[in-house]
Amino acid sequence: MVLFIVFVSLWYFSLFFQTFFQHRYAAHSAFTxxxxxxxxxxxxxxxxxxxxxxxxxxxxxxxxxxHAYTDTNKDPHSPLYSKNIFTMMWRTRNIYSAIFKGKIMIEERFTKNLPDWPAFDKWAHSTVSRTIWSIGYIALFLYLTPTLWLLLLLPVVLAMGAFHGAIINWYAHKYGYINFRLKNTSQNLLSIDLLMLGEAYHNNHHKKPSEINFGKRWHEIDPVFHVIRLLAWCRIIKL
Structure with a gap:
Protein backbone atom coordinates (compact mmCIF):
# COMPACT_ATOMS: atom_id res chain seq x y z
CA MET A 1 0.00 0.00 0.00
CA VAL A 2 2.79 2.44 0.91
CA LEU A 3 4.66 1.70 -2.31
CA PHE A 4 1.50 2.25 -4.35
CA ILE A 5 0.98 5.65 -2.70
CA VAL A 6 4.60 6.53 -3.50
CA PHE A 7 4.10 5.50 -7.13
CA VAL A 8 0.90 7.52 -7.53
CA SER A 9 2.53 10.53 -5.90
CA LEU A 10 5.51 10.35 -8.25
CA TRP A 11 3.16 9.97 -11.23
CA TYR A 12 1.17 13.11 -10.42
CA PHE A 13 4.04 15.30 -9.20
CA SER A 14 6.01 14.57 -12.37
CA LEU A 15 2.96 15.06 -14.56
CA PHE A 16 1.91 18.32 -12.88
CA PHE A 17 5.23 20.05 -13.49
CA GLN A 18 5.35 18.71 -17.03
CA THR A 19 1.95 20.17 -17.93
CA PHE A 20 2.21 23.32 -15.80
CA PHE A 21 5.82 24.40 -16.31
CA GLN A 22 7.26 22.66 -19.36
CA HIS A 23 4.11 22.54 -21.46
CA ARG A 24 1.78 25.44 -20.64
CA TYR A 25 4.44 27.90 -19.50
CA ALA A 26 7.62 27.09 -21.46
CA ALA A 27 6.14 25.80 -24.72
CA HIS A 28 3.03 27.97 -25.01
CA SER A 29 3.61 31.02 -22.79
CA ALA A 30 0.03 30.64 -21.55
CA PHE A 31 1.00 32.75 -18.51
CA THR A 32 4.06 34.61 -17.28
CA HIS A 67 2.34 21.97 -33.21
CA ALA A 68 3.90 23.56 -36.28
CA TYR A 69 4.42 20.26 -38.09
CA THR A 70 1.66 18.05 -36.65
CA ASP A 71 1.33 14.76 -38.50
CA THR A 72 3.96 15.60 -41.11
CA ASN A 73 7.41 14.05 -41.47
CA LYS A 74 8.84 17.00 -39.49
CA ASP A 75 6.68 16.21 -36.46
CA PRO A 76 8.96 14.93 -33.65
CA HIS A 77 6.31 12.42 -32.58
CA SER A 78 3.56 11.52 -35.01
CA PRO A 79 2.12 7.98 -35.06
CA LEU A 80 1.72 8.38 -38.82
CA TYR A 81 5.48 8.15 -39.28
CA SER A 82 6.30 5.36 -36.83
CA LYS A 83 5.49 1.67 -36.94
CA ASN A 84 4.74 1.44 -33.23
CA ILE A 85 4.85 3.39 -30.00
CA PHE A 86 8.42 2.31 -29.23
CA THR A 87 9.91 3.53 -32.51
CA MET A 88 8.00 6.80 -32.16
CA MET A 89 9.35 7.43 -28.67
CA TRP A 90 12.90 6.49 -29.72
CA ARG A 91 12.66 9.00 -32.58
CA THR A 92 11.33 11.58 -30.13
CA ARG A 93 14.22 10.88 -27.77
CA ASN A 94 16.77 11.39 -30.54
CA ILE A 95 15.23 14.68 -31.67
CA TYR A 96 14.96 15.96 -28.10
CA SER A 97 18.59 15.01 -27.43
CA ALA A 98 19.75 16.77 -30.61
CA ILE A 99 17.86 19.92 -29.60
CA PHE A 100 19.31 19.87 -26.09
CA LYS A 101 22.87 19.38 -27.36
CA GLY A 102 22.50 22.01 -30.09
CA LYS A 103 23.16 19.51 -32.88
CA ILE A 104 20.33 20.67 -35.16
CA MET A 105 19.38 24.07 -36.50
CA ILE A 106 16.28 25.47 -34.85
CA GLU A 107 14.05 28.01 -36.57
CA GLU A 108 13.96 31.36 -34.77
CA ARG A 109 10.19 31.17 -34.31
CA PHE A 110 10.67 28.19 -31.97
CA THR A 111 13.15 29.93 -29.67
CA LYS A 112 11.27 33.07 -28.59
CA ASN A 113 10.58 33.71 -24.89
CA LEU A 114 12.01 30.43 -23.67
CA PRO A 115 12.99 29.75 -20.05
CA ASP A 116 16.67 28.93 -19.93
CA TRP A 117 19.03 27.98 -17.10
CA PRO A 118 22.06 26.32 -18.75
CA ALA A 119 24.07 25.74 -15.57
CA PHE A 120 21.17 24.01 -13.85
CA ASP A 121 20.26 21.94 -16.90
CA LYS A 122 23.88 20.81 -17.25
CA TRP A 123 23.61 19.11 -13.85
CA ALA A 124 19.96 18.06 -13.93
CA HIS A 125 20.36 16.52 -17.38
CA SER A 126 23.66 14.78 -16.63
CA THR A 127 24.31 11.04 -16.50
CA VAL A 128 25.51 11.42 -12.90
CA SER A 129 22.25 13.05 -11.83
CA ARG A 130 20.12 10.42 -13.58
CA THR A 131 22.19 7.63 -12.07
CA ILE A 132 21.82 9.00 -8.53
CA TRP A 133 18.06 9.31 -8.96
CA SER A 134 17.83 5.80 -10.44
CA ILE A 135 19.76 4.26 -7.54
CA GLY A 136 17.51 6.12 -5.11
CA TYR A 137 14.33 4.88 -6.78
CA ILE A 138 15.60 1.29 -6.89
CA ALA A 139 16.60 1.39 -3.23
CA LEU A 140 13.24 2.88 -2.24
CA PHE A 141 11.29 0.24 -4.15
CA LEU A 142 13.35 -2.63 -2.78
CA TYR A 143 12.86 -1.30 0.75
CA LEU A 144 9.11 -0.73 0.45
CA THR A 145 7.93 -3.55 -1.78
CA PRO A 146 5.91 -6.27 0.00
CA THR A 147 5.99 -8.44 -3.13
CA LEU A 148 8.40 -8.63 -6.04
CA TRP A 149 5.76 -8.15 -8.73
CA LEU A 150 5.41 -4.51 -7.68
CA LEU A 151 8.93 -3.99 -8.99
CA LEU A 152 7.29 -3.99 -12.43
CA LEU A 153 6.35 -0.37 -11.61
CA LEU A 154 10.01 0.58 -11.33
CA PRO A 155 10.68 1.05 -15.09
CA VAL A 156 7.70 3.42 -15.21
CA VAL A 157 9.22 5.51 -12.42
CA LEU A 158 12.67 5.55 -14.01
CA ALA A 159 11.26 6.79 -17.33
CA MET A 160 8.15 8.58 -16.07
CA GLY A 161 8.34 11.50 -18.52
CA ALA A 162 8.59 9.14 -21.48
CA PHE A 163 5.52 7.21 -20.31
CA HIS A 164 3.51 10.43 -19.98
CA GLY A 165 4.61 11.51 -23.43
CA ALA A 166 3.84 8.17 -25.00
CA ILE A 167 0.27 8.11 -23.69
CA ILE A 168 -0.57 11.46 -25.26
CA ASN A 169 1.64 11.50 -28.35
CA TRP A 170 0.59 8.02 -29.46
CA TYR A 171 -2.83 7.16 -28.06
CA ALA A 172 -4.33 10.68 -28.19
CA HIS A 173 -3.59 10.72 -31.91
CA LYS A 174 -5.27 7.35 -32.44
CA TYR A 175 -8.21 6.98 -30.05
CA GLY A 176 -10.89 9.13 -28.46
CA TYR A 177 -13.35 11.74 -29.66
CA ILE A 178 -13.11 15.19 -31.20
CA ASN A 179 -14.74 18.49 -30.38
CA PHE A 180 -13.04 20.32 -33.25
CA ARG A 181 -12.37 19.17 -36.80
CA LEU A 182 -8.72 19.96 -37.44
CA LYS A 183 -6.17 19.10 -40.09
CA ASN A 184 -4.48 16.59 -37.81
CA THR A 185 -5.25 13.38 -35.92
CA SER A 186 -5.44 14.85 -32.39
CA GLN A 187 -8.27 13.47 -30.25
CA ASN A 188 -9.54 13.78 -26.70
CA LEU A 189 -8.39 10.50 -25.23
CA LEU A 190 -10.53 10.62 -22.05
CA SER A 191 -13.86 12.34 -21.44
CA ILE A 192 -12.99 12.90 -17.76
CA ASP A 193 -9.25 13.22 -17.48
CA LEU A 194 -8.00 12.67 -13.97
CA LEU A 195 -5.26 10.30 -15.15
CA MET A 196 -3.32 12.89 -17.21
CA LEU A 197 -4.40 16.11 -15.44
CA GLY A 198 -6.09 17.54 -18.54
CA GLU A 199 -3.39 16.57 -21.04
CA ALA A 200 -5.71 13.95 -22.55
CA TYR A 201 -7.92 16.72 -24.01
CA HIS A 202 -5.51 16.79 -26.91
CA ASN A 203 -7.95 17.78 -29.64
CA ASN A 204 -9.03 20.78 -27.55
CA HIS A 205 -5.40 21.70 -27.00
CA HIS A 206 -4.54 21.59 -30.69
CA LYS A 207 -7.48 23.88 -31.41
CA LYS A 208 -6.26 26.55 -28.96
CA PRO A 209 -2.71 25.70 -27.83
CA SER A 210 -2.24 28.72 -25.53
CA GLU A 211 -5.47 28.30 -23.56
CA ILE A 212 -4.84 27.65 -19.86
CA ASN A 213 -7.95 25.45 -19.64
CA PHE A 214 -7.67 22.32 -21.78
CA GLY A 215 -11.27 21.34 -21.04
CA LYS A 216 -14.08 22.72 -23.22
CA ARG A 217 -17.22 20.70 -22.42
CA TRP A 218 -18.87 20.46 -19.01
CA HIS A 219 -17.43 17.05 -18.23
CA GLU A 220 -13.90 17.88 -19.37
CA ILE A 221 -12.30 18.58 -16.01
CA ASP A 222 -8.83 20.13 -16.15
CA PRO A 223 -7.43 20.12 -12.59
CA VAL A 224 -4.33 22.11 -13.52
CA PHE A 225 -6.46 25.00 -14.78
CA HIS A 226 -7.71 25.58 -11.24
CA VAL A 227 -4.18 25.42 -9.84
CA ILE A 228 -3.13 28.03 -12.40
CA ARG A 229 -5.99 30.30 -11.33
CA LEU A 230 -4.94 29.88 -7.69
CA LEU A 231 -1.31 30.71 -8.46
CA ALA A 232 -2.46 33.78 -10.40
CA TRP A 233 -4.61 34.85 -7.42
CA CYS A 234 -1.52 34.45 -5.22
CA ARG A 235 0.41 36.62 -7.72
CA ILE A 236 2.99 33.94 -8.31
CA ILE A 237 2.11 33.94 -12.03
CA LYS A 238 0.32 36.42 -14.25
CA LEU A 239 -2.42 35.54 -16.73
Whole structure:
Protein backbone atom coordinates (compact mmCIF):
# COMPACT_ATOMS: atom_id res chain seq x y z
CA MET A 1 0.00 0.00 0.00
CA VAL A 2 2.79 2.44 0.91
CA LEU A 3 4.66 1.70 -2.31
CA PHE A 4 1.50 2.25 -4.35
CA ILE A 5 0.98 5.65 -2.70
CA VAL A 6 4.60 6.53 -3.50
CA PHE A 7 4.10 5.50 -7.13
CA VAL A 8 0.90 7.52 -7.53
CA SER A 9 2.53 10.53 -5.90
CA LEU A 10 5.51 10.35 -8.25
CA TRP A 11 3.16 9.97 -11.23
CA TYR A 12 1.17 13.11 -10.42
CA PHE A 13 4.04 15.30 -9.20
CA SER A 14 6.01 14.57 -12.37
CA LEU A 15 2.96 15.06 -14.56
CA PHE A 16 1.91 18.32 -12.88
CA PHE A 17 5.23 20.05 -13.49
CA GLN A 18 5.35 18.71 -17.03
CA THR A 19 1.95 20.17 -17.93
CA PHE A 20 2.21 23.32 -15.80
CA PHE A 21 5.82 24.40 -16.31
CA GLN A 22 7.26 22.66 -19.36
CA HIS A 23 4.11 22.54 -21.46
CA ARG A 24 1.78 25.44 -20.64
CA TYR A 25 4.44 27.90 -19.50
CA ALA A 26 7.62 27.09 -21.46
CA ALA A 27 6.14 25.80 -24.72
CA HIS A 28 3.03 27.97 -25.01
CA SER A 29 3.61 31.02 -22.79
CA ALA A 30 0.03 30.64 -21.55
CA PHE A 31 1.00 32.75 -18.51
CA THR A 32 4.06 34.61 -17.28
CA UNK A 33 6.16 34.66 -14.12
CA UNK A 34 9.24 36.53 -12.95
CA UNK A 35 12.74 35.07 -13.05
CA UNK A 36 12.70 34.12 -9.36
CA UNK A 37 9.59 31.94 -9.69
CA UNK A 38 10.85 30.54 -12.98
CA UNK A 39 13.96 29.28 -11.20
CA UNK A 40 11.84 27.91 -8.34
CA UNK A 41 9.73 25.89 -10.76
CA UNK A 42 12.86 24.71 -12.56
CA UNK A 43 14.01 23.15 -9.30
CA UNK A 44 10.57 21.73 -8.46
CA UNK A 45 10.36 20.18 -11.93
CA UNK A 46 13.74 18.53 -11.45
CA UNK A 47 12.80 17.20 -8.01
CA UNK A 48 9.48 15.86 -9.33
CA UNK A 49 10.88 14.23 -12.48
CA UNK A 50 14.20 12.95 -11.18
CA UNK A 51 15.76 10.48 -13.58
CA UNK A 52 13.38 11.42 -16.41
CA UNK A 53 13.90 15.19 -16.11
CA UNK A 54 13.56 17.13 -19.36
CA UNK A 55 15.02 20.55 -19.99
CA UNK A 56 12.10 23.04 -20.14
CA UNK A 57 13.86 24.86 -22.98
CA UNK A 58 14.47 21.76 -25.11
CA UNK A 59 11.01 20.41 -24.29
CA UNK A 60 9.40 23.69 -25.35
CA UNK A 61 11.25 23.81 -28.67
CA UNK A 62 10.32 20.23 -29.50
CA UNK A 63 6.69 20.78 -28.54
CA UNK A 64 6.45 23.94 -30.63
CA UNK A 65 7.76 21.90 -33.55
CA UNK A 66 5.04 19.33 -32.88
CA HIS A 67 2.34 21.97 -33.21
CA ALA A 68 3.90 23.56 -36.28
CA TYR A 69 4.42 20.26 -38.09
CA THR A 70 1.66 18.05 -36.65
CA ASP A 71 1.33 14.76 -38.50
CA THR A 72 3.96 15.60 -41.11
CA ASN A 73 7.41 14.05 -41.47
CA LYS A 74 8.84 17.00 -39.49
CA ASP A 75 6.68 16.21 -36.46
CA PRO A 76 8.96 14.93 -33.65
CA HIS A 77 6.31 12.42 -32.58
CA SER A 78 3.56 11.52 -35.01
CA PRO A 79 2.12 7.98 -35.06
CA LEU A 80 1.72 8.38 -38.82
CA TYR A 81 5.48 8.15 -39.28
CA SER A 82 6.30 5.36 -36.83
CA LYS A 83 5.49 1.67 -36.94
CA ASN A 84 4.74 1.44 -33.23
CA ILE A 85 4.85 3.39 -30.00
CA PHE A 86 8.42 2.31 -29.23
CA THR A 87 9.91 3.53 -32.51
CA MET A 88 8.00 6.80 -32.16
CA MET A 89 9.35 7.43 -28.67
CA TRP A 90 12.90 6.49 -29.72
CA ARG A 91 12.66 9.00 -32.58
CA THR A 92 11.33 11.58 -30.13
CA ARG A 93 14.22 10.88 -27.77
CA ASN A 94 16.77 11.39 -30.54
CA ILE A 95 15.23 14.68 -31.67
CA TYR A 96 14.96 15.96 -28.10
CA SER A 97 18.59 15.01 -27.43
CA ALA A 98 19.75 16.77 -30.61
CA ILE A 99 17.86 19.92 -29.60
CA PHE A 100 19.31 19.87 -26.09
CA LYS A 101 22.87 19.38 -27.36
CA GLY A 102 22.50 22.01 -30.09
CA LYS A 103 23.16 19.51 -32.88
CA ILE A 104 20.33 20.67 -35.16
CA MET A 105 19.38 24.07 -36.50
CA ILE A 106 16.28 25.47 -34.85
CA GLU A 107 14.05 28.01 -36.57
CA GLU A 108 13.96 31.36 -34.77
CA ARG A 109 10.19 31.17 -34.31
CA PHE A 110 10.67 28.19 -31.97
CA THR A 111 13.15 29.93 -29.67
CA LYS A 112 11.27 33.07 -28.59
CA ASN A 113 10.58 33.71 -24.89
CA LEU A 114 12.01 30.43 -23.67
CA PRO A 115 12.99 29.75 -20.05
CA ASP A 116 16.67 28.93 -19.93
CA TRP A 117 19.03 27.98 -17.10
CA PRO A 118 22.06 26.32 -18.75
CA ALA A 119 24.07 25.74 -15.57
CA PHE A 120 21.17 24.01 -13.85
CA ASP A 121 20.26 21.94 -16.90
CA LYS A 122 23.88 20.81 -17.25
CA TRP A 123 23.61 19.11 -13.85
CA ALA A 124 19.96 18.06 -13.93
CA HIS A 125 20.36 16.52 -17.38
CA SER A 126 23.66 14.78 -16.63
CA THR A 127 24.31 11.04 -16.50
CA VAL A 128 25.51 11.42 -12.90
CA SER A 129 22.25 13.05 -11.83
CA ARG A 130 20.12 10.42 -13.58
CA THR A 131 22.19 7.63 -12.07
CA ILE A 132 21.82 9.00 -8.53
CA TRP A 133 18.06 9.31 -8.96
CA SER A 134 17.83 5.80 -10.44
CA ILE A 135 19.76 4.26 -7.54
CA GLY A 136 17.51 6.12 -5.11
CA TYR A 137 14.33 4.88 -6.78
CA ILE A 138 15.60 1.29 -6.89
CA ALA A 139 16.60 1.39 -3.23
CA LEU A 140 13.24 2.88 -2.24
CA PHE A 141 11.29 0.24 -4.15
CA LEU A 142 13.35 -2.63 -2.78
CA TYR A 143 12.86 -1.30 0.75
CA LEU A 144 9.11 -0.73 0.45
CA THR A 145 7.93 -3.55 -1.78
CA PRO A 146 5.91 -6.27 0.00
CA THR A 147 5.99 -8.44 -3.13
CA LEU A 148 8.40 -8.63 -6.04
CA TRP A 149 5.76 -8.15 -8.73
CA LEU A 150 5.41 -4.51 -7.68
CA LEU A 151 8.93 -3.99 -8.99
CA LEU A 152 7.29 -3.99 -12.43
CA LEU A 153 6.35 -0.37 -11.61
CA LEU A 154 10.01 0.58 -11.33
CA PRO A 155 10.68 1.05 -15.09
CA VAL A 156 7.70 3.42 -15.21
CA VAL A 157 9.22 5.51 -12.42
CA LEU A 158 12.67 5.55 -14.01
CA ALA A 159 11.26 6.79 -17.33
CA MET A 160 8.15 8.58 -16.07
CA GLY A 161 8.34 11.50 -18.52
CA ALA A 162 8.59 9.14 -21.48
CA PHE A 163 5.52 7.21 -20.31
CA HIS A 164 3.51 10.43 -19.98
CA GLY A 165 4.61 11.51 -23.43
CA ALA A 166 3.84 8.17 -25.00
CA ILE A 167 0.27 8.11 -23.69
CA ILE A 168 -0.57 11.46 -25.26
CA ASN A 169 1.64 11.50 -28.35
CA TRP A 170 0.59 8.02 -29.46
CA TYR A 171 -2.83 7.16 -28.06
CA ALA A 172 -4.33 10.68 -28.19
CA HIS A 173 -3.59 10.72 -31.91
CA LYS A 174 -5.27 7.35 -32.44
CA TYR A 175 -8.21 6.98 -30.05
CA GLY A 176 -10.89 9.13 -28.46
CA TYR A 177 -13.35 11.74 -29.66
CA ILE A 178 -13.11 15.19 -31.20
CA ASN A 179 -14.74 18.49 -30.38
CA PHE A 180 -13.04 20.32 -33.25
CA ARG A 181 -12.37 19.17 -36.80
CA LEU A 182 -8.72 19.96 -37.44
CA LYS A 183 -6.17 19.10 -40.09
CA ASN A 184 -4.48 16.59 -37.81
CA THR A 185 -5.25 13.38 -35.92
CA SER A 186 -5.44 14.85 -32.39
CA GLN A 187 -8.27 13.47 -30.25
CA ASN A 188 -9.54 13.78 -26.70
CA LEU A 189 -8.39 10.50 -25.23
CA LEU A 190 -10.53 10.62 -22.05
CA SER A 191 -13.86 12.34 -21.44
CA ILE A 192 -12.99 12.90 -17.76
CA ASP A 193 -9.25 13.22 -17.48
CA LEU A 194 -8.00 12.67 -13.97
CA LEU A 195 -5.26 10.30 -15.15
CA MET A 196 -3.32 12.89 -17.21
CA LEU A 197 -4.40 16.11 -15.44
CA GLY A 198 -6.09 17.54 -18.54
CA GLU A 199 -3.39 16.57 -21.04
CA ALA A 200 -5.71 13.95 -22.55
CA TYR A 201 -7.92 16.72 -24.01
CA HIS A 202 -5.51 16.79 -26.91
CA ASN A 203 -7.95 17.78 -29.64
CA ASN A 204 -9.03 20.78 -27.55
CA HIS A 205 -5.40 21.70 -27.00
CA HIS A 206 -4.54 21.59 -30.69
CA LYS A 207 -7.48 23.88 -31.41
CA LYS A 208 -6.26 26.55 -28.96
CA PRO A 209 -2.71 25.70 -27.83
CA SER A 210 -2.24 28.72 -25.53
CA GLU A 211 -5.47 28.30 -23.56
CA ILE A 212 -4.84 27.65 -19.86
CA ASN A 213 -7.95 25.45 -19.64
CA PHE A 214 -7.67 22.32 -21.78
CA GLY A 215 -11.27 21.34 -21.04
CA LYS A 216 -14.08 22.72 -23.22
CA ARG A 217 -17.22 20.70 -22.42
CA TRP A 218 -18.87 20.46 -19.01
CA HIS A 219 -17.43 17.05 -18.23
CA GLU A 220 -13.90 17.88 -19.37
CA ILE A 221 -12.30 18.58 -16.01
CA ASP A 222 -8.83 20.13 -16.15
CA PRO A 223 -7.43 20.12 -12.59
CA VAL A 224 -4.33 22.11 -13.52
CA PHE A 225 -6.46 25.00 -14.78
CA HIS A 226 -7.71 25.58 -11.24
CA VAL A 227 -4.18 25.42 -9.84
CA ILE A 228 -3.13 28.03 -12.40
CA ARG A 229 -5.99 30.30 -11.33
CA LEU A 230 -4.94 29.88 -7.69
CA LEU A 231 -1.31 30.71 -8.46
CA ALA A 232 -2.46 33.78 -10.40
CA TRP A 233 -4.61 34.85 -7.42
CA CYS A 234 -1.52 34.45 -5.22
CA ARG A 235 0.41 36.62 -7.72
CA ILE A 236 2.99 33.94 -8.31
CA ILE A 237 2.11 33.94 -12.03
CA LYS A 238 0.32 36.42 -14.25
CA LEU A 239 -2.42 35.54 -16.73
Missing amino acids: MNKFWERVFYVFTYLAQGSSYMSPRAYAIMHRMH
